[in-house]
């Protein structure tokens with residue numbers, strides 16, 4: 001059965017980012033639990049910052065799981081990414097992801113690669129960049145498997161990457177990998193920009209889908225935009241998706257309102 005999650009960021013530089021809660025993991029866990037979310041998804045500045053939290057206590061206290069950990073702070077804070085022309089910078093990017101992945105795996109959570117995938121450009125052409133990204137995903141996927149978890153790769157809209165913008169391009173990127181431990185993140189906000197049909201794209205990607213960012217067309221809480229959630233819910237049910245639908249949305253008008261709105265829409269989609 002599909003599960004609900006809600007995002008919390010503790011990255012100072014991502015204060016304006018699309019996360020429901022900012023700064024206080026205890027407050028996020030308390031509200032998530034009061035609204036009966038299954039899990040929280042954490043965006044943290046480093047593996048050390050994850051371990052410095054009383055995370056296990058908070059999860060136990062509030063009967064929550066950790067749905068996933070984001071790695072985007074590597075880009076936001078350190079400007080690292082996996083397609084950097086400089087091999088030592090690429091290595092640092094991979095190490096950053098690896099470290100966060102290990103910290104997440106301690107809580108049974110996969111790591112997400114979004115902005116850390118980077119881009120191709122005049123210096124690193126498309127073929128070279130795709131090679132860099134595939135090689136890194138293969139190594140990180142094997143690492144994830146050895147930790148008993150998966151790695152989640154997120155196609156992003158065209159204004160954020162040119163590596164993979166659609167689910168089909170994501171599948172094309174992952175298919176040649178020997179590891180089966182890398183899955184796709186279907187972020188409904190990016191898909192609303194890039195896909196011909198969100199529902200068809202989800203159905204076509206099928207088993208590749210490992211995680212969903214559950215959000216409306218305008219990146220506000222599900223139910224506050226013009227997304228048609230009926231066919232999306234039906235498509236996720238038809239592929240037997242049983243991962244997390246995690247709210248990654250702007251706290252507009254405020255965190256509590258959008259947490260409430262998200263869980264209401266989640267229940268209409270997946271519990272009725």
Ligand code: LER
Pocket residue numbers: 070071072113114115154156160187213248
């Ligand atoms: C970025 O737009 C995004 O959707 C995040 O999940 C990536 O870290």
Ligand code: MN
Pocket residue numbers: 114154187213248
């Ligand atoms: Mn996302």
